[in-house]
Each structure stands twice: as C-alpha cells, then as structure tokens.
Amino acid sequence: MLETVDSTMAEAARRAALIDQPTWIMAHTQTAARGRRGRAWQSPVGNLNATLIFRPDATPAEAARRSFLAANALFAALAIYVPSEKLALKWPNDVLLSGGKVAGILLESSGQGPYVDWLSIGIGVNLRHVPSGVTDAAFAPTSLMAAGGWEVEPGDFLATLADAYATQEAKLKELGFARIRQDWLSHAARLGEMITARTMREEITGIFDTIDDDGNLVLITGTGPRAISAADVFF
Structure with a gap:
C-alpha cells in the first residue's frame, strides 16, 4: 500500500525485476495515472488504483487475453456491492455501470523471447468519486456510490477483487480460455446489437x-x- 505514486503501473515496472510471486500494488493517489493509448486517468482518493504484476507462463498473445480475466473478476467483485443487472462488460477492457464507465483495465508486458517476462494488469475503479471534467469520453464516468452501490474502502474492494482474479486464473488453468470467453460474453454489453x-x-x-x-x-x-x-x- 502506497500513499502517493506517479502511477501503480509505473511502480510495477520499476519492481518487475524483484518480484517472485504475484504482487498487487495499490496507491491512495496517483499523480500521473494513464489509461489506454496514453489517455489521462483521474484517480481521486477513495477510488481504487491498483496493479497486479506477475510472471505468467504465457506468450504475448496469451498474456493479452488476461484482460478478459480481469474484466470477469471486476464484474464478480462489483456485483457484491451493486446489483449485477446494472453491470456490463464493454470490449475490450471497460466495465459499465448503469451505462457509465465505472472501471478500466490496462495491460503492459515485457519480454524479448516467445514468452513474456512479466505482465502488469492495471485496474482503476471509481468506487466513491466520479472523475470531474471528463468531456471527451465515449461513455460518461460514473462511480459505485453514484449508481446506488454500497460504500466500500479501496483496500477492502481490492481484497475482494484479488480473490476474484485468482479464481479466474484457476479457471483458465483448468478449463482454458474458452470458459473465460464464455463467462465474458454472458455479461457483454450490446451483444447481438x-x-x-x-x-x-x-x-x-x-x-x-x-x-x-x-x-x-x-x-x-x-x-x-x-x-x-x-x-x-x-x-
């Protein structure tokens, strides 16, 4: 648990050479958080800012598919605090709550050979606050509390999320990506539309x-x- 960091993804990259087991890095505040394609990501105190870094036995393509594991885990974790029918998964890596964006996922990996050396999965969840001044988003941001969900502390939510993600990794190992894909599609926004x-x-x-x-x-x-x-x- 860190008080302040530029971004949990950047911190994960700095620690990559030292990790020997899956590690979650969480910060109360980030000064230079980012989303997909370098977009800025606001992270007010009270929201979740976390990154999981680990060494999967995976090719780059297999590592990239972990975004679907993370999305399934986020859906399961959020569904504890808000009715699941309000949630939907938006391809490739967002979670919607009552039609607004409540969470985003960012993946980064490193490796020169056929397998990645490490993979970082950054997750931002608007638990308490709706980011302000966001005018160019395709889906307006929302928060768990703004949509009528329970109040939850970031650390408590991360514990729930970490368990849910570990379950997804176990499913992947035992049942393969077909099961992950099936679970993701069962919650996909606008499927068939x-x-x-x-x-x-x-x-x-x-x-x-x-x-x-x-x-x-x-x-x-x-x-x-x-x-x-x-x-x-x-x-």
Missing part, C-alpha cells in the same frame, strides 16, 4: 456477434464478418 468500432485507420459498424478465441471483436458487416484486434467501441 449494432455497434461501431473505431480503429486508428477506419470506422466499422456491424452487429456485435462474438469475441473469437484470440479475444478479437467480431462484427457482422455488410461485407461479412470482421475480426478487430484493437479499437474504441461506440453504441
């Missing part, structure tokens, strides 16, 4: 059909199925 995926090069609109075995978003478009590996999703 028309959505838009905006990549760095184009905008693709189609019916959200599934995610494939690699975790790609699959849309049914006018020209057939499209598998999309990275994009921002709008609906």
Whole structure:
C-alpha cells in the first residue's frame, strides 16, 4: 500500500525485476495515472488504483487475453456491492455501470523471447468519486456510490477483487480460455446489437456477434464478418 505514486503501473515496472510471486500494488493517489493509448486517468482518493504484476507462463498473445480475466473478476467483485443487472462488460477492457464507465483495465508486458517476462494488469475503479471534467469520453464516468452501490474502502474492494482474479486464473488453468470467453460474453454489453468500432485507420459498424478465441471483436458487416484486434467501441 502506497500513499502517493506517479502511477501503480509505473511502480510495477520499476519492481518487475524483484518480484517472485504475484504482487498487487495499490496507491491512495496517483499523480500521473494513464489509461489506454496514453489517455489521462483521474484517480481521486477513495477510488481504487491498483496493479497486479506477475510472471505468467504465457506468450504475448496469451498474456493479452488476461484482460478478459480481469474484466470477469471486476464484474464478480462489483456485483457484491451493486446489483449485477446494472453491470456490463464493454470490449475490450471497460466495465459499465448503469451505462457509465465505472472501471478500466490496462495491460503492459515485457519480454524479448516467445514468452513474456512479466505482465502488469492495471485496474482503476471509481468506487466513491466520479472523475470531474471528463468531456471527451465515449461513455460518461460514473462511480459505485453514484449508481446506488454500497460504500466500500479501496483496500477492502481490492481484497475482494484479488480473490476474484485468482479464481479466474484457476479457471483458465483448468478449463482454458474458452470458459473465460464464455463467462465474458454472458455479461457483454450490446451483444447481438449494432455497434461501431473505431480503429486508428477506419470506422466499422456491424452487429456485435462474438469475441473469437484470440479475444478479437467480431462484427457482422455488410461485407461479412470482421475480426478487430484493437479499437474504441461506440453504441
């Protein structure tokens, strides 16, 4: 537990060479938190700012699929404090609560060979506060308390989340990614509906059909199925 840090992801990277077991790093405040594609992430005191760093026996592609384990774990943890029907998982790595973004996931890894040396899973959850001044988000931020959920301290929530994530890793080991994928799809936002995926090069609109075995978003478009590996999703 840290009082203040630039970001828990940066701290995890600094400690990577020293870890010998899965380690959660949590900070009360972050001064330079970030989300996907370098976007700023606000982290007021009372919200969860945490990163899990560990050494999975995984290729880069297998490590990347851990975002779905983290999303499933977040869903399970949040569902203890708010009715589960208010929650949904938005591809690739967000959790929605009553239609607003309540949590985000960021993955980083390092390794030059066929397997990653380490993987960091950064998780931010708006437990108590709704970040202010966010005007360019596709989904307006919300918080657990703002949506009528129970009040919970970050440390207590992290304990719940850590248990839920460990359960996901056990499922992956015993049942494979197919089970993780199935669980994620059972809570997916707008499955079977028309959505838009905006990549760095184009905008693709189609019916959200599934995610494939690699975790790609699959849309049914006018020209057939499209598998999309990275994009921002709008609906």
